[in-house]
Amino acid sequence: MARKADETSDRQFVHRVLIVLGLTALFILAWQLRTLLLMFFGAVVVATVFRTFGDRLEKMIGCRPGIAVALSITLILGLTIGLIALFGVAVGLQFSIAIAQTLLAVAFLCWLALVVSRREPPQQALTALPYRRCIQAG
Numbered sequence: 001m002a003r004k005a006d007e008t009s010d011r012q013f014v015h016r017v018l019i020v021l022g023l024t025a026l027f028i029l030a031w032q033l034r035t036l037l038l039m040f041f042g043a044v045v046v047a048t049v050f051r052t053f054g055d056r057l058e059k060m061i062g063c064r065p066g067i068a069v070a071l072s073i074t075l076i077l078g079l080t081i082g083l084i085a086l087f088g089v090a091v092g093l094q095f096s097i098a099i100a101q102t103l104l105a106v107a108f109l110c111w112l113a114l115v116v117s118r119r120e121p122p123q124q125a126l127t128a129l130p131y132r133r134c135i136q137a138g
Contacts, residue, residue: 049076050069050072050073050076051069051072053072053075053076054068054069054070054071054072054073055068057071057072
């Protein structure tokens with residue numbers, strides 16, 4: 001009788017271990033496919049927006065659903081491209097300014113690390129400062 005109870009206990013243990021291993025494998029697979037899952041979710045959201053706008057166009061114009069969806073895709077993509085053309089230059093300019101400021105900060109931090117590692121007096125280190133004019137003017 002004790003032997004039968006041990007076998008049942010072992011079976012339950014093996015069953016639970018297999019469940020945990022299966023859930024772990026499922027989690028690892030989902031983690032590896034997270035980019036694909038995110039793209040799939042985004043595609044569903046965008047398709048829902050296209051379909052909703054197409055349904056409204058269908059009611060307003062009175063055309064077939066396929067034509068209304070195609071027209072909604074064309075209008076939304078046209079609006080998006082127009083906004084990018086309108087504001088793209090300004091955003092690009094801001095982005096290039098941000099990159100220039102970041103590179104200046106990185107150069108300053110590299111200089112500061114060099115000064116600290118050499119243990120120079122501040123007067124001598126100031127002469128080796130890159131972009132000395134930019135910092136003194138600011």
